[in-house]
Amino acid sequence: MTTSDTCSKPTPVRDPETDEFFDAARRGRLLLRYCRHCSHYALRPGKHCPECLSPLTWVSGSGLAQVWTWTRIHHAAHPGFAADVPYVLVTARMAEGPLLTLRLIDDDGGNGDIEVGTPLQVDFIEHPDADPTPVFRRAADD
Numbered sequence: 609m610t611t612s613d614t615c616s617k618p619t620p621v622r623d624p625e626t627d628e629f630f631d632a633a634r635r636g637r638l639l640l641r642y643c644r645h646c647s648h649y650a651l652r653p654g655k656h657c658p659e660c661l662s663p664l665t666w667v668s669g670s671g672l673a674q675v676w677t678w679t680r681i682h683h684a685a686h687p688g689f690a691a692d693v694p695y696v697l698v699t700a701r702m703a704e705g706p707l708l709t710l711r712l713i714d715d716d717g718g719n720g721d722i723e724v725g726t727p728l729q730v731d732f733i734e735h736p737d738a739d740p741t742p743v744f745r746r747a748a749d750d
């Protein structure tokens with residue numbers, strides 16, 4: 609995990625529906641919502657599968673993904689990110705199939721080598737007074 613240097617950024621808000629997700633995130637583990645009836649992964653809030661309406665359960669995700677698309681943010685949408693621009697926002701295809709959009713934290717801020725298909729790994733940024741925030745970083749070369 610990476611520790612945030614400031615906590616002026618908006619942070620996740622825990623609720624009973626996300627307790628298990630954030631408990632796992634505090635241990636550096638990514639959980640995904642999964643439908644055991646139709647094998648669909650869901651990355652949006654909700655207790656029921658958007659495909660078949662069966663109950664969803666939390667399962668461990670690999671955290672592995674590949675860049676599907678990305679954009680470089682030059683204007684902070686929140687004052688907490690003003691010191692970070694430019695930064696890269698990535699939508700990546702998770703190894704389990706769904707798309708997930710997160711910030712890429714190990715970009716060089718300008719001329720990084722990010723491209724479609726770049727392998728990524730989910731990581732978490734710790735905050736002193738809030739639950740961890742999931743982010744992407746480039747996967748280590750094997």
Ligand SMILES: [Zn+2]
Pocket residue numbers: 643644645646647648657658659660661662
């Ligand atoms: Zn389903």
